[in-house]
Amino acid sequence: xxxxxxxxxxxxxxxxxxxxxxxxxxESGMFGLLxxxxxxxxxxxxxxxxxxEPTGGRVLVNGMDVKKDRRAIRSMLGYLPQEFxxxxxxxxxxxxxxxxxxxxxRKRADRRRAVEEMLSQVGLFEARDRxxxxxxxxxxxxxxxxxxxxGNPQIVIVDEPTTGLDPEERIRFRxxxxxxxxxxxxxxxxxxxxGDVSSTCKNVALLAKGELAYCGTPDELIRRAQGHVxxxxxxxxxLESVKQRYAVVATIPSESGWDVEIVAREGEDVRGELVQPxxxxxxxxxxxxxxx
Numbered sequence: 001x002x003x004x005x006x007x008x009x010x011x012x013x014x015x016x017x018x019x020x021x022x023x024x025x026x027e028s029g030m031f032g033l034l035x036x037x038x039x040x041x042x043x044x045x046x047x048x049x050x051x052x053e054p055t056g057g058r059v060l061v062n063g064m065d066v067k068k069d070r071r072a073i074r075s076m077l078g079y080l081p082q083e084f085x086x087x088x089x090x091x092x093x094x095x096x097x098x099x100x101x102x103x104x105x106r107k108r109a110d111r112r113r114a115v116e117e118m119l120s121q122v123g124l125f126e127a128r129d130r131x132x133x134x135x136x137x138x139x140x141x142x143x144x145x146x147x148x149x150x151g152n153p154q155i156v157i158v159d160e161p162t163t164g165l166d167p168e169e170r171i172r173f174r175x176x177x178x179x180x181x182x183x184x185x186x187x188x189x190x191x192x193x194x195g196d197v198s199s200t201c202k203n204v205a206l207l208a209k210g211e212l213a214y215c216g217t218p219d220e221l222i223r224r225a226q227g228h229v230x231x232x233x234x235x236x237x238x239l240e241s242v243k244q245r246y247a248v249v250a251t252i253p254s255e256s257g258w259d260v261e262i263v264a265r266e267g268e269d270v271r272g273e274l275v276q277p278x279x280x281x282x283x284x285x286x287x288x289x290x291x292x
Contacts, residue, residue, distance in 0.1 A: 001027070001028045001061075001062060001154050001155060001184065001185060001186045002025070002026070002027055002028075002061075002062055002186075003024075003025070003026040003048070003059065003060070003061055003155070003186060004024075004025055004026075004059070004060040005022055005023060005024040005025070005026070005044075005057070005059050006023060006057050006058050006059070006060070007021050007022070007023060007056065007057035007058075008021070008022040008023075008024075008044070008047070008054055008056070008057035008058070008059060009021060009022070009054060009055045009056035009057050010040075010043050010047065010052070010054050010055050010210075011055045017210055018040045018043040018210050019040045019043055019044060019047075019054070019210045020209075020210045020211050021057070021211070022040075022044070022057070022207075022210070022211065022212055023212065024205055024212060024215060026186055026188065026203075027186070027203075028184050028185060028186055029186070029187070029201075029202050029203070030177075030178060030187045030189060030197075030200050030201040030202060031186065031187065031188050031189065031201060031202075031203050031204070031205070032189050032191070032196075032197030032200070032201035032203070032204035032205070032218075033045075033188060033189065033190040033191070033204070033205050033207065034191065034192065034194060034197060034204055034205070034206045034207070034283060035192060035206055035207035035208060035213075035287075036192055036208070036287070037192055038209075039192075039207040039208055039209065039210070040207050040209070040210040041159070041160075041190045041191075041192075041207055042082060042159055042160075042190070043210075044190075044207070045079075045081075045157055045159045045188070045190055047059060047066065048066065048155075048157060048188070049074075049077055049079045049157055050066050050070045050073060050074055050077075053067065054067075061073050061076070061155065075104060076153055076154040076155050077153055077155050077156075077157065078103075078147075078148035078149050078150075078151065078153035078155070078156040078157070079148055079156075079157050079158075080141075080144045080145055080147075080148045080156075080157070080158040080159065080161055081159050082159040082160040082163070084140070084141075084144045086132040086133055086140070086143075087132070088131075088133050089131075090131070090132055091128065091129050091130060091131055091132060092119070092124055092127050092128050092129070092130055092131075092132050092135065092143060093115055093119065093128040093129065094132075095132045095143065095147070096115045096118060096119065096143065096146055096147060096150060097111050097112070097115050099146075099147035099150050099151075100114055100115060100150045100151060102151075103150055103151025103153070104151055105150075105151060114150060115128075115150070116128075118146045118149065118150050119146065121146075121176075122142040122143070122145065122146045122176060123142060123172075124139060124142055124143060124146065127139060137164055137165060137169070138165055138166070138168075138169030138172070138173070141161060141162070141165060141169070141173055142172075142173070142176065144161070145158065145161070145173070145176060145177055153185065154185050154186070155185060155186045155187075155188075156177075156185060156186070156187045156188070157187075157188045157190070158177065158187075158188070158189055158190065159190045160190060160191055160192070161173060161177070161189070161191070161196075162174070162191065162193060162196055163193075170193075170195075170196065174196060174199065174200050177189070177200070178199075178200040189201060194279055194280040194283045195279075195280065197218070197279075198218060198278070198279040198280075201218065202217065202218075203215070203216065203217055204216070204217070204218055204221065206221075206283065206286060206287065208287055213286060213287060214286055218279050221279065221282045221283070221286065222277050222278065222279055222282045224282060224285070224286065225263070225277040225281055225282035225285040225286070226276070226277060227274065228263055228264050228265070228266075228277070228285050229249075229261065229262070229263055229264075229274070229275045229276070229277040229281045229285070230261070230262050230264060230270045230272035230273060230274060230275060231259060231260070231261050231262075231272055231273045231275050232259075232260050232262065232270065232271070232272035232273070233254060233256060233257065233258070233259055233260075233272075234257050234258050234260055235256060235257040235258075236257045236258070238257070239251070239257070239258050239260070242260055242262065246262040246263070246264060246268070246270070247262060247263040247264075247265075247284050247285075247288075248260055248261070248262050249261050249262065249263055249280065249281055249284055261275060261281070263277075263281055263284045263285045265285075265288065
């Protein structure tokens, strides 16, 4: 599977430019899409799943244009939107069965088998007769990814899937989607939470104000930030001054005041201990203070 995004633009009727001449190539595997709120991630996701038409440029899925081949491309998609809703009168199993029908599964026996297998994989088999609306937040998200995967789609797109989840459910969700997308499909994971992609995605793209700021491996992104992350010790009266001058990513109390980790921009002179950057710190370095 291959997705080619060429000079993609989206300008809304109010004049807001959400995407600007975006060029991006996405291959099979887990692909992370990072960026702060308002960067254009959701606009891009909605264009990819044919819910929104671009103002300019094009998107090709295995050579098919999303504007001309909407029906064929939709048959290949599994989608978990940021705001995911259930039908209030359906049980967990009934909702997933309905999702299977939408995915093109017509035979009842095939759907029943697929629903049971999918509920087991996402850890919801015991909740199959519960009303979907009564599930916990984490269980609803698991049901959401189940409906995105039920028809064995070739492209899976999830938009901000861990927002509002506690740390345990976030880890469980990342492990689930990582494990279930090992076959030859494209999985696009859009989020503003850097930790959600650090251990699951082999390639990441960073969007900033509708433009591509970076595309490559997480390791290469981290390499770019080497030599720019420092740990400095400051007294209680110095902390605010440091926050005003630098991008502060961690503040740890110490006996004499604070141990502060900062990300320095090009040309900034910092007297402190160099720290090996992680992906979150590399993200802040590349995006600047707006990214922090």
